[in-house]
Amino acid sequence: MSIKEEILKLKEENDICILAHCYQNPEILEVADFVGDSFALAVEAEKVQNKNVIMCGVRFMAETVKILSPDKTVYLSNKNAGCPMAEMMDKALITEVKKQFPDYMVVAYINTTSDLKTVCDVCVTSSSAQKIVSKLDTDKILFIPDCNLGDYISKQIPDKEFKLLNGGCPTHARIEPEDVQKAKEAHPNALFLVHPECKPAVVELADYVGSTTGIMNFAKESDHDEFIIGTENNIAVHLSNECPEKKFYTVTDTFVCPNMRYTTLENVLECCKGEGEQIELDEETRVGAKRCIDRMIELG
Numbered sequence: 490m491s492i493k494e495e496i497l498k499l500k501e502e503n504d505i506c507i508l509a510h511c512y513q514n515p516e517i518l519e520v521a522d523f524v525g526d527s528f529a530l531a532v533e534a535e536k537v538q539n540k541n542v543i544m545c546g547v548r549f550m551a552e553t554v555k556i557l558s559p560d561k562t563v564y565l566s567n568k569n570a571g572c573p574m575a576e577m578m579d580k581a582l583i584t585e586v587k588k589q590f591p592d593y594m595v596v597a598y599i600n601t602t603s604d605l606k607t608v609c610d611v612c613v614t615s616s617s618a619q620k621i622v623s624k625l626d627t628d629k630i631l632f633i634p635d636c637n638l639g640d641y642i643s644k645q646i647p648d649k650e651f652k653l654l655n656g657g658c659p660t661h662a663r664i665e666p667e668d669v670q671k672a673k674e675a676h677p678n679a680l681f682l683v684h685p686e687c688k689p690a691v692v693e694l695a696d697y698v699g700s701t702t703g704i705m706n707f708a709k710e711s712d713h714d715e716f717i718i719g720t721e722n723n724i725a726v727h728l729s730n731e732c733p734e735k736k737f738y739t740v741t742d743t744f745v746c747p748n749m750r751y752t753t754l755e756n757v758l759e760c761c762k763g764e765g766e767q768i769e770l771d772e773e774t775r776v777g778a779k780r781c782i783d784r785m786i787e788l789g
Contacts, residue, residue, distance in 0.1 A: 492754045496520045499761035506539035507757065508554070510546035511701055512721040512749040515730065517545050517566075520757060526702050528599050528614050531557050543760045545752045548768075549575040552603040555768045556779050563768040564760040567751040574658045575600045578634045583608050586631065586654070593631040593652055596622060597781060598638060600658075603770055607777030609633070612785040615685055616700035619645045621788045637662065641685035641692055660721065660746045661686035669694045672717045672740050679738055682707060683719030695719065708732065721746050 490498070497520060500507060508530040509521035518524050523533040527546060531553040534542045543564045544551035549572050551565040583605060587595060596618075597609035606612065613621050619642055622630060628649045632639035634656035643651040664687055673681065673694075682704045683695040692698055697707050701720055708716050708728050715736045718725040722744045725737040759765050770778075 492758055493520055496754065496758050496761055499758070503541060503761060503763070504539050505541040505543060505761055506534060506537045507543045508534060508545060508550075510544075510550060510749065511705070511727060512723050512746055513545050513752060514723065514750065515726060516754055517752055517757065518727070520754070521545065526614065526616075526700060527553060529702070530554070534558050534561065534563075543757060543765070544768075545757060546570065547572040547575070547748050549600060549602055551768045552770065552778075553599065553782070555770050556603060556606075556775050556782060559770075559772075559775060564765040565768055566760060566765065567753070567756045568766040570748045570751045572600055572748060574598075574634055574656060575602055575605075577656050578605060578654065580604050580608050583633060590629075590631055590652055592627075593629040594625055594627045595631045595633065596625075597633055598635050599785075601634060603774055603778040605633075606781050607774055609781045610784065611788065612781045613789075614700065614785075616703055617785065617789040618642045621785060622646055622649065624788045635686055637688055637692075638685045640689050641698065658686045660744065662688060664688070664691055664719070664740055664744060666690045666694060668741050669717070669719070672738060676715060676717055676736075676738050679715035679717045679736070680711070680713050681717045681719060687719060691719065708735070708737070720744070721749065723749075 507521045509517050509524045511524055527550040534554045535557045541562045542554055544554055545566040547570045551563055555563045595609040597612050599612050599614050623646055630649055631652045636653040637657050639653040680696040682697045683692055685698055717738045722739045725739050728737045
């Protein structure tokens with residue numbers, strides 16, 4: 490029996506739902522019940538009846554599943570799969586920053602730890618941020634942790650004042666305008682689709698700016714047939730598989746999130762056997778973090 494066959498067999502026997510973030514490798518997606526963005530996966534986990542959930546992604550994503558589904562046993566596929574952006578700011582830091590700017594509302598990107606979420610006012614995703622921030626009854630926003638996403642949202646809502654800290658996604662921030670120009674020269678007929686976690690100078694070169702799901706949907710629905718994908722390179726791979734009649738190009742070979750690539754089929758198999766890392770949150774942290782997620786759902 491292959492590893493894939495064993496996983497499929499065990500997930501049925503052990504009442505398991507497998508979630509896979511769309512940055513994962515194709516073989517992981519093949520065994521998943523749901524594929525998507527981090528928050529969409531957490532919502533799906535909340536809906537399913539399975540007692541056990543495996544998150545094939547990074548730690549903050551597994552924590553979000555546990556926040557919304559406290560009665561489920563939640564496994565992180567690989568214990569080393571963290572998120573540098575989520576971990577670069579902590580509760581102590583933001584508590585001190587709030588003292589400096591007490592009249593600012595703290596808007597936290599979903600890519601934050603559960604502990605940090607407890608001192609934030611509302612969560613956002615890259616696709617919901619503009620809508621949610623527009624609805625907030627304040628014109629002073631402390632946006633954390635991604636200054637690139639915060640900069641993009643601030644330009645969409647110029648009537649509000651944004652405070653941004655120096656944080657963000659190392660993978661998306663690695664891409665420079667020169668990289669994009671080279672890709673455009675190599676593929677002059679391709680549209681450039683970019684994630685707003687990229688630097689402002691890169692975002693300015695885009696034909697479309699959006700979340701990972703937004704980028705994928707745009708490419709699938711567009712009448713255009715060539716695209717440069719300005720986010721994690723696996724998205725270009727997945728789109729090529731789903732839309733073989735279209736052409737998808739990466740910006741550079743280095744546009745790769747190493748943490749998202751940690752998960753292997755062997756890791757998933759271990760979790761199916763109950764041997765992986767279980768996510769545990771104390772109730773005070775879970776409830777505190779859920780408060781700003783609930784606010785996001787209410788406004789979004």
